[in-house]
Every structure is written in C-alpha cells, then in structure tokens.
Amino acid sequence: MTSRVLVRARLGTVLTFALAGMLCGVWVSRTPALADKFGMSEGDVGTAILVWGIGAIIAMQGLRGVMARLGGTAVLRIAAPLTAVSVALIGLAPTRPLLFAAVALFGMTFGLTDIGMNAQGSAVERSYGRPIMNGMHAGWCAGAISGGLIGSFSASAGLSFGETLVGGAIIALAPIVVVGRTYIDDRAPASAGRGRARLPLVVYLIGALAFVAFMMEGTIADWSGLFLNRELGATQSVAALAYPLFEAAMLAGRLVGDRVRARLGTRRLLTYAGLGTAVAVSVVVLAPATPFALVGFGLAGLMVCTVVPTTISVAGSIVPGRSAAAVGQVSAIGYGGLVLGPVVIGFLADAASLRVGLGLAVVLALLIAASARFVPARRFMVLTAEPEPDAEPETVRLAA
Numbered sequence: 001m002t003s004r005v006l007v008r009a010r011l012g013t014v015l016t017f018a019l020a021g022m023l024c025g026v027w028v029s030r031t032p033a034l035a036d037k038f039g040m041s042e043g044d045v046g047t048a049i050l051v052w053g054i055g056a057i058i059a060m061q062g063l064r065g066v067m068a069r070l071g072g073t074a075v076l077r078i079a080a081p082l083t084a085v086s087v088a089l090i091g092l093a094p095t096r097p098l099l100f101a102a103v104a105l106f107g108m109t110f111g112l113t114d115i116g117m118n119a120q121g122s123a124v125e126r127s128y129g130r131p132i133m134n135g136m137h138a139g140w141c142a143g144a145i146s147g148g149l150i151g152s153f154s155a156s157a158g159l160s161f162g163e164t165l166v167g168g169a170i171i172a173l174a175p176i177v178v179v180g181r182t183y184i185d186d187r188a189p190a191s192a193g194r195g196r197a198r199l200p201l202v203v204y205l206i207g208a209l210a211f212v213a214f215m216m217e218g219t220i221a222d223w224s225g226l227f228l229n230r231e232l233g234a235t236q237s238v239a240a241l242a243y244p245l246f247e248a249a250m251l252a253g254r255l256v257g258d259r260v261r262a263r264l265g266t267r268r269l270l271t272y273a274g275l276g277t278a279v280a281v282s283v284v285v286l287a288p289a290t291p292f293a294l295v296g297f298g299l300a301g302l303m304v305c306t307v308v309p310t311t312i313s314v315a316g317s318i319v320p321g322r323s324a325a326a327v328g329q330v331s332a333i334g335y336g337g338l339v340l341g342p343v344v345i346g347f348l349a350d351a352a353s354l355r356v357g358l359g360l361a362v363v364l365a366l367l368i369a370a371s372a373r374f375v376p377a378r379r380f381m382v383l384t385a386e387p388e389p390d391a392e393p394e395t396v397r398l399a400a
Contacts, residue, residue, distance in 0.1 A: 010128070019143055022150075028147075036161075048103055052103045056339075083176075085109075119324040121137075135254065142247075146244075199325060203318070211337035231354050261310060270371075275369045
C-alpha cells in the first residue's frame with residue numbers, strides 16, 4: 001500500500017468521523033426544540049433516545065457477521081449516506097409515531113456507520129504502525145462542534161427543529177458519498193475464520209468498560225442542553241452551546257490523547273480520565289448558574305475524551321485478523337450504555353431533577369477509574385524500546 005493511499009484513507013476516515021459527528025451535533029443541540037415541538041417531557045425525550053439506541057444495537061448485532069466477512073468498508077459506504085437521509089426524515093416527521101420510526105432508522109444506520117468508521121480507523125491505524133485512533137475521534141469532535149453551532153445559530157435565527165435537521169442532512173450527504181472512495185479494504189483474511197465465531201473473553205471485558213464510558217458520555221451530551229434550559233433558565237440558543245463546548249474540549253484532549261497514552265500507559269490514562277471526569281461533572285451538578293455549568297461541561301469533555309477511542313483502539317489490536325468483529329462487538333456493547341444512560345437520566349429527572357440525574361455520571365466516571373486495571377496492557381500494535389509504565393516488564397509501549 002502506497003503512502004499516498006494511506007494518507008487519503010486517513011483523511012477520508014477523519015472526515016467521516018467529522019460528518020457523522022456533525023449530524024449528531026445538530027440532532028443533540030436542538031433537543032429542547034424537539035421537546036417543544038411534540039410537547040415532550042424529559043422522560044419522553046429519554047424514550048426517543050432509547051428508540052435510537054435500540055435501533056443501533058439491533059443493527060450492530062444483527063449485521064456483525066456480515067461486517068466480519070465483508071469488512072467495515074463495504075458497510076460504511078452504504079450506511080453513512082443513509083444516516084444523513086434518516087436525519088432529514090426525523091426533521092420532517094409530523095407526528096410522534098413517525099418521529100420514533102425515523103429515530104429508529106437513524107439509530108440503525110448510525111450504528112452501522114459507527115462500527116464501520118471505527119473498523120476503518122483501526123485498519124488505518126494498524127497500517128500506519130502507530131496509535132492514531134484518538135486523532136480519528138478528534139474528527140468526530142470537530143464535526144459535533146460544527147453541528148452544535150449550526151443548532152445554536154438556527155435557534156437564534158428562529159429556524160424550526162425540522163428546518164435545522166433537514167439543512168444539516170443536506171450539508172452532509174454529498175461529502176459522505178465522496179469520502180467513501182478513499183477507504184482501504186479492511187476485510188479479514190479467509191484464514192481468520194467465520195464472523196460468528198466466538199471472540200476471546202478479553203473483548204467482552206473491554207466492551208464492559210466501553211459500556212460505562214459510552215453511558216457517561218451519552219449522559220453528558222444528551223442532557224446538557226435541557227439541564228441548562230430547564231434547571232438554570234438558559235435560553236435555547238445558550239443551552240445549545242453546551243454540547244459544542246463539551247465536544248470542543250474533547251477535541252483538544254483527543255488531539256494530544258495518543259501522545260498522552262504513550263507516555264502514561266493505557267491503564268493510568270483511563271484511571272486519571274475517570275477521576276478527572278468525576279470532579280468535572282460534580283462542578284456541573286453543583287453549579288449555581290449557567291457559566292459555572294458551562295465550565296464544568298468543558299472540563300468533563302477534556303477529561304473523558306480519551307476513554308472511548310482507547311477502548312476501540314485496544315479492541316482493534318488484540319484479535320489478529322478479526323479486528324472488525326472485535327471493534328463491532330465492543331461498539332455494540334458500548335452502545336448499550338449509550339442507550340441506558342440517557343433513559344435512566346430521563347426517569348431520574350422526572351422523579352427528582354436533572355441535577356440528581358446527572359449525578360449518575362459522577363458514579364460512572366468513578367467506575368471507569370476503578371475498572372482501568374482490567375484493561376489488557378500487554379497487547380499493542382507497535383513495539384518500541386521502552387516499557388509501558390503500567391505494564392509487565394516484557395510489555396512495550398505504543399509509539400508516539
């Protein structure tokens with residue numbers, strides 16, 4: 001494989017992350033407008049998010065064997081454009097039943113897109129011979145920031161929920177189709193076995209950590225706007241800024257995340273990330289006014305940003321020849337947390353308040369810190385001369 005092809009594949013994958021992030025940013029940032037349009041309570045919004053997540057998990061698990069046989073590239077080229085179309089359908093939905101149907105379709109197409117772009121990112125990372133997954137996910141953050149800003153500007157301009165989502169889908173569709181030409185083939189060799197063969201236990205252990213990480217990240221992202229709007233009295237345009245601020249902080253952290261991981265080691269990185277996130281979310285929960293909460297959301301993004309990319313990176317490198325299957329399984333387990341978290345927060349908010357609900361994220365962050373020691377520290381893609389700080393003597397660390 002030539003260096004030019006590899007550079008194009010890396011750029012195309014980063015852009016795919018960015019476009020997917022933009023679509024989600026538009027959707028998440030206008031959640032208050034969605035609630036107003038259909039007269040939805042926090043629990044109703046949580047149900048909509050549940051439908052989205054269930055759709056994603058069904059698609060991820062149902063097509064995991066197909067993904068393992070064909071690779072992420074083939075699935076991604078189809079699922080990514082359909083994700084943009086499904087976002088437009090959400091914006092056009094006139095009734096709650098049609099809204100939930102469109103949200104379910106969005107979840108299914110996005111779930112396949114997520115697995116596909118992470119599998120593609122893992123393939124590019126292995127071809128590069130050094131860790132770049134955090135950089136890939138930085139593309140997601142950049143896209144989510146742009147989507148959040150689109151949502152904020154559209155709210156300020158008086159655009160409706162539907163107009164915003166349809167506009168975001170139109171912006172994303174053509175570039176998503178074009179970048180599909182840059183992907184590299186990530187199909188497993190025939191000797192790797194059938195896609196439905198059982199994966200090693202360690203994959204499911206990493207998946208459990210991803211479950212907690214996705215649950216916490218989804219909790220912060222999905223409820224930040226409503227927290228500011230309904231608990232602290234911020235306007236919709238100001239509330240819409242919480243998500244892009246969170247993603248901006250994640251972007252900053254992910255741009256240096258690979259180097260930090262190489263310096264600290266995987267386990268220490270995850271431990272510090274969990275503890276730091278717990279402190280940051282505590283700032284949000286105890287915030288007396290909007291500016292304090294915004295600071296807390298920013299700090300939370302900076303702390304939590306490396307957790308999900310690190311679990312995906314580890315999953316993609318521990319099962320030689322079956323990277324797509326491992327990434328798909330970890331992603332599917334992780335999405336269980338993405339589904340459960342916002343729903344639990346919605347019901348807690350209905351029963352008590354959003355402050356109480358967001359307090360769950362503090363507990364989840366502490367679970368990440370406590371679980372970091374179970375992450376494999378001996379299996380990495382690239383060998384260098386110096387051992388990882390948290391690994392056994394024969395273990396070597398990722399190259400910077």
